[in-house]
Amino acid sequence: MADHSADQEAWASALHSHGRRVTKQRLAVLAAVQHNPHSPAEGILAAARKDLPELTAQSVYVVLSDLTDLQMLRRFEPPHSPALYETRVGDNHHHAVCISCGRVEDVDCAVGHAPCLTPHWDEHSKPMTIQIADVLYQGICQDCQAKQQLPTQTQVTHEIGER
Numbered sequence: 001m002a003d004h005s006a007d008q009e010a011w012a013s014a015l016h017s018h019g020r021r022v023t024k025q026r027l028a029v030l031a032a033v034q035h036n037p038h039s040p041a042e043g044i045l046a047a048a049r050k051d052l053p054e055l056t057a058q059s060v061y062v063v064l065s066d067l068t069d070l071q072m073l074r075r076f077e078p079p080h081s082p083a084l085y086e087t088r089v090g091d092n093h094h095h096a097v098c099i100s101c102g103r104v105e106d107v108d109c110a111v112g113h114a115p116c117l118t119p120h121w122d123e124h125s126k127p128m129t130i131q132i133a134d135v136l137y138q139g140i141c142q143d144c145q146a147k148q149q150l151p152t153q154t155q156v157t158h159e160i161g162e163r
Contacts, residue, residue: 014070024052029064032048040084041057071090073087073089099139100148107137
């Protein structure tokens, strides 16, 4: 319970520093995102309603938008998925998405410092100073790989011999 209280104090301080009031709606949304990282708005609404049953979908969308604008939350949009939210902000981490089950994992910066990648500019480009690199890894997680195990060579040989 101490962690929950410490989180709420940190969030209250951050809200105040951005000139925002500390409301039960904002705290409920922040707690829901903290405990359910990489969740869509609907999942955040369901989780937040456990603490605040009267919370409306409209309130959640407004709070998510505001907290994202304040950079207290991070929004990212994997392919074929609604926008997902997380409280991990302020670093340049990336995400890995399982193309089978949709699980999302955080991946630290590939090189160890922002922006992780140095683009190659051709002679027709107008180079920029890169601030953020947003990398999305897509693959199959270990759980899905285990479920999709291919038969061993012995099993294949045995099945062919039975035909």
